[in-house]
Amino acid sequence: xxxxxxxxxxxxxxxxxxxxxxxxxxxxxxxxxxxxxxxxxxxxxxxxxxxxxxxxxxxxxxxxxxxxxxxxxxxxxxxxxxxxxxxxxxxxxxxxxxxxxxxxxxxxxxxxxxxxxxxxxxxxxxxxxxxxxxxxxxxxxxxxxxxxxxxxxxxxxxxxxxxxxxxxxxxxxxxxxxxxxxxxxxxxxxxxxxxxxxxxxxxxxxxxxxxxxxxxxxxxxxxxxxxxxxxxxxxxxxxxxxxxxxxxxxxxxxxxxxxxxxxxxxxxxxxxxxxxxxxxxxxxxxxxxxxxxxxxxxxxxxxxxxxxxxxxxxxxxxxxxxxxxxxxxxxxxxxxxxxxxxxxxxxxxxxxxxxxxxxxxxxxxxxxxxxxxxxxxxxxxxxxxxxxxxxxxxxxxxxxxxxxxxxxxxxxxxxxxxxxxxxxxxxxxxxxxxxxxxxxxxxxxxxxxxxxxxxxxxxxxxxxxxxxxxxxxxxxxxxxxxxxxxxxxxxxxxxxxxxxxxxxxxxxxxxxxxxxxxxxxxxxxxxxxxxxxxxxxxxxxxxxxxxxxxxxxxxxxxxxxxxxxxxxxxxxxxxxxxxxxxxxxxxxxxx
Amino acid sequence: xxxxxxxxxxxxxxxxxxxxxxxxxxxxxxxxxxxxxxxxxxxxxxxxxxxxxxxxxxxxxxxxxxxxxxxxxxxxxxxxxxx
Numbered sequence: 163x164x165x166x167x168x169x170x171x172x173x174x175x176x177x178x179x180x181x182x183x184x185x186x187x188x189x190x191x192x193x194x195x196x197x198x199x200x201x202x203x204x205x206x207x208x209x210x211x212x213x214x215x216x217x218x219x220x221x222x223x224x225x226x227x228x229x230x231x232x233x234x235x236x237x238x239x240x241x242x243x244x245x246x247x248x249x250x251x252x253x254x255x256x257x258x259x260x261x262x263x264x265x266x267x268x269x270x271x272x273x274x275x276x277x278x279x280x281x282x283x284x285x286x287x288x289x290x291x292x293x294x295x296x297x298x299x300x301x302x303x304x305x306x307x308x309x310x311x312x313x314x315x316x317x318x319x320x321x322x323x324x325x326x327x328x329x330x331x332x333x334x335x336x337x338x339x340x341x342x343x344x345x346x347x348x349x350x351x352x353x354x355x356x357x358x359x360x361x362x363x364x365x366x367x368x369x370x371x372x373x374x375x376x377x378x379x380x381x382x383x384x385x386x387x388x389x390x391x392x393x394x395x396x397x398x399x400x401x402x403x404x405x406x407x408x409x410x411x412x413x414x415x416x417x418x419x420x421x422x423x424x425x426x427x428x429x430x431x432x433x434x435x436x437x438x439x440x441x442x443x444x445x446x447x448x449x450x451x452x453x454x455x456x457x458x459x460x461x462x463x464x465x466x467x468x469x470x471x472x473x474x475x476x477x478x479x480x481x482x483x484x485x486x487x488x489x490x491x492x493x494x495x496x497x498x499x500x501x502x503x504x505x506x507x508x509x510x511x512x513x514x515x516x517x518x519x520x521x522x523x524x525x526x527x528x529x530x531x532x533x534x535x536x537x538x539x540x541x542x543x544x545x546x547x548x549x550x551x552x553x554x555x556x557x558x559x560x561x562x563x564x565x566x567x568x569x570x571x572x573x574x575x576x577x578x579x580x581x582x583x584x585x586x587x588x589x590x591x592x593x594x595x596x597x598x599x600x601x602x603x604x605x606x607x608x609x610x611x612x613x614x615x616x617x618x619x620x621x622x623x624x625x626x627x628x629x630x631x632x633x634x635x636x637x638x639x640x641x642x643x644x645x646x647x648x649x650x651x652x653x654x655x656x657x658x659x660x661x662x663x664x665x666x667x668x669x670x671x672x673x674x675x676x677x678x679x680x681x682x683x684x685x686x687x688x689x690x691x692x693x694x695x696x697x698x699x700x701x702x703x704x705x706x707x708x709x710x711x712x713x714x715x716x717x718x719x720x721x722x723x724x725x726x727x728x729x730x731x732x733x734x735x736x737x738x739x740x741x742x743x744x745x746x747x748x749x750x751x752x753x
Numbered sequence: 754x755x756x757x758x759x760x761x762x763x764x765x766x767x768x769x770x771x772x773x774x775x776x777x778x779x780x781x782x783x784x785x786x787x788x789x790x791x792x793x794x795x796x797x798x799x800x801x802x803x804x805x806x807x808x809x810x811x812x813x814x815x816x817x818x819x820x821x822x823x824x825x826x827x828x829x830x831x832x833x834x835x836x
Contacts, residue, residue, distance in 0.1 A: 296813030
């Protein structure tokens with residue numbers, strides 16, 4: 163087996179296509195394609211775009227045998243495998259909307275995973291669900307009573323449905339290209355609807371203005387295909403820019419992070435993205451004597467996004483890997499979300515991370531980011547934020563306060579964006595769509611930040627959302643688990659993140675509890691911790707408080723932000739450290 | 754085919770460093786709930802098992818491994834299965 167080349171005989175076209183099918187049609191004329199590696203670094207599949215197109219079209223003709231209504235949803239358990247690409251593009255050619263579904267790698271998560279799959283299948287009203295054979299039993303259990311038109315693995319699909327002769331009519335520019343479920347609560351999923359037009363608009367900006375792809379570039383990714391950065395950034399961008407890609411599965415990366423660097427070295431990839439957590443995992447695992455094995459000098463874009471970027475983490479990676487030829491100027495901060503197809507802004511290329519040092523106390527109290535000189539200011543006052551750069555062309559960005567007033571430079575507020583890349587809404591959820599997307603097209607990102615000129619600085623992502631080492635945890639999911647316990651009633655639990663002793667966030671769940679018996683209280687806490695680990699794979703600090711102590715807003719609603727402030731005010735970290743272990747969590751569900 | 758007891762013994766060896774000081778391991782010990790393994794430790798554990806038994810652990814078994822016994826049974830199945 164030979165990897166596809168980085169150089170292409172085709173002239174580079176930067177996503178100037180009307181649809182994803184057209185993008186693949188063009189890429190298929192060249193020599194490039196996708197290469198899949200095992201965790202041990204062996205190449206196990208090569209899929210040139212020419213073959214991908216041919217195979218996807220053959221599958222599309224088989225889809226015609228099902229006689230599905232145009233735009234029907236096809237759920238795909240998104241393993242890092244050529245079959246995912248084949249079926250994703252088969253949907254493009256067949257006029258169907260693919261819906262990538264997650265893979266669970268949490269131990270003992272069977273029940274929670276099946277429930278999550280069921281919620282997703284229900285939410286997207288899937289007509290068909292396809293999974294690698296090992297995952298079919300989970301799907302079968304999840305879809306037991308749903309009456310899908312087909313559920314099974316690729317082989318069964320091919321065996322069951324013959325190719326039809328009718329001409330293919332690919333998805334058109336106004337039609338939905340895919341549904342994306344990466345962001346949001348696992349209990350209350352929201353399917354982002356992205357049209358062909360929206361995603362191609364975003365792809366073109368990423369390729370021309372963000373990463374500035376040039377002939378001979380090559381990408382490498384271990385991000386999951388059910389994640390916006392994994393799907394749009396690391397699968398659709400390469401197709402739309404005719405780039406060769408090397409893929410490693412997410413779990414294999416998590417087990418053997420150095421494999422990422424080994425493959426970058428081996429194939430001299432120039433572009434690879436990761437949430438900060440991936441860089442951190444590498445820096446933590448590598449031994450100094452290994453550095454000589456890697457040559458990262460070709461890596462010109464080391465993209466960083468999908469979660470709050472802490473400059474220290476990346477500085478450590480750059481320092482550890484400098485002997486391998488890694489240039490810290492390759493770091494490229496970016497900001498985006500599934501609701502915007504993917505990208506909103508990129509920092510300038512070849513400059514590394516730009517950090518804004520501000521007075522953290524003033525920012526918290528007065529919501530204004532006053533610059534501080536880090537060399538002279540008192541250490542405790544300084545907050546450092548990474549500059550995520552100017553919005554991509556076609557974006558309008560506004561920072562607004564809670565009353566909707568537009569704020570001037572350096573004032574912190576909610577980030578609103580407007581762009582042709584923005585979603586058309588959440589699938590089958592007009593209420594939630596109206597809540598975030600105004601009739602004139604402004605999207606409330608829910609993220610908090612400020613701007614310096616046109617440059618965006620994100621200071622906190624998704625109001626109330628808990629981000630633990632890159633994983634999005636929705637407080638509603640934790641509160642729901644608590645409220646399911648017989649001792650706890652609805653409205654008795656609040657979850658939030660609060661900074662721990664090392665500056666990284668800890669997950670906190672505060673629960674009002676009637677129980678006074680110490681043994682029973684301990685039992686409740688242990689049970690909750692177990693459930694949370696099982697369902698969400700994270701450690702959580704649980705605090706039991708007396709009835710009627712959770713704070714409320716002036717309108718009587720429970721207030722997570724007040725509870726968080728109370729918690730921070732009331733606790734000393736020294737005391738907490740003894741009771742919780744800093745959790746190491748994997749970044750598999752970001753975006 | 755490796756015996757259940759021999760795999761169990763090896764798994765105990767692999768897991769011992771993950772246990773708390775006073776914790777004794779049994780077949781019913783739950784990896785996440787009792788040992789408190791977080792997802793990074795789970796990955797370290799899988800890596801050690803893959804290297805020790807020279808196997809590749811399929812992705813789809815993870816949701817069904819709760820206890821040490823589950824892990825041993827899955828491993829025997831993986832080792833026995835034609836690769």
